[in-house]
Amino acid sequence: MxxxxxxxxxxxxxxxxxxxxxxxxxxxxxxxxxxxxDSESDSDFGNSDFEELLISIIEIYKPEDELTDDFPDNAKKDIEEHIKNDWNIFNLDLCEIRIIIENIIATSKDLDEQILMQKVGIPNLYDETFLEQNSILGKYQWDDFRKYLRNENRFHTRYINLEILAEVLQDTVSVVPKGTKLYRARVAKDEKGYNFGEMGAPPADIASAGRANSKRVSCLYLAKFRLFTYSIYK
Ligand SMILES: [Zn+2]
Structure with missing residues (x-):
């Protein structure tokens, strides 16, 4: 293949x-x-990185035989349909995705061929203990988190697994070298923008809400470039 x-x-x-x-x-x-x-030549010395990447996705799915009786029917699908919908990784249609999956399963020692013959599902998605230990939102859904944040407590949500979130955030850290020139960023109210005197910190009482702050909590937003962004926000 x-x-x-x-x-x-x-x-x-x-x-x-x-x-x-x-x-x-x-x-x-x-x-x-x-x-x-090319599976003919690229599988000669064990699985390549390419095969390992796909194996790590395919092995999450289990055939219907191994799913519990209470596993929802609408979450059982053919493997190629699941992978096409669950992961935005392919530029191909279902039948071509299936050809690749069939080949990866043939080259892997551990993947179960039954996942090609039966409908499959992800048992971990319905395992509360697994979710609490491995999912950022634990056993909750995005909507639960959103409602709690919006209607109950914006700053101290109990719907987040903070240990996992800390790991994820570690990957997003970017270090700004000392001496980097930064500009105060402010969304312009019209195409004229602001003059120099209007680019200082607003008094707390009139600070409007932004991505990182609530209304009346003043927060410094910085930009790397001196750019006029009115048209972006319009
Ligand atoms: Zn191609």
Whole structure:
């Protein structure tokens, strides 16, 4: 089976195919002279990074036989339909996605072929203990979190697993080098923008709400570039 970097949207998967180092034509998406994965040659020394990435997704799904009786019927689907809908990684239609999944299962020692023959689901999504330990929102849904934040307590939500959130936030930290020039950012009220005298901190009582602050809580927003952004917000 041959597929190529263009068959995928996901940058990490694209890079894993590119790192295999060969180009050619792709029979699945029709692209020519592109980075390709060829199962004939790329599986010779154990699973490649490309295969491992797809295995790590496919192994989350279990065949219907292994799902509990109370597993919701509408959450059981063919594996290719699940993966197409649950992960925004493919540039392909269902039948081509199935060809890739069939091949990955054939090259893997651990994946169960039954997931090609039966409907599949993700048992962990309905396992409260698993969710509490591994999901940012624990056993709750986004709507529960949103309502609590909006209607009950904006700053101290109990719907968040703070340990997991801290891990995720670690990956978003960006260090601004000492000496970097930053500008105070303010959304302009019209195309004229503000003059210099209007770019200081507003008195707390008249500070309007923003992404990081509530109304009347003054908060400094910074921008890297001196840009006029009225048209972006209009
Ligand atoms: Zn392709």
């Amino acid at each position: 041959i597929c190529c970097a263009e068959c995928f949207k996901d940058l990490e998967i694209k890079a894993s195919i590119e790192s295999l180092g060969h180009k050619g034509a792709c029979p699945l998406c029709g692209a020519e002279e592109v980075w390709i994965y």
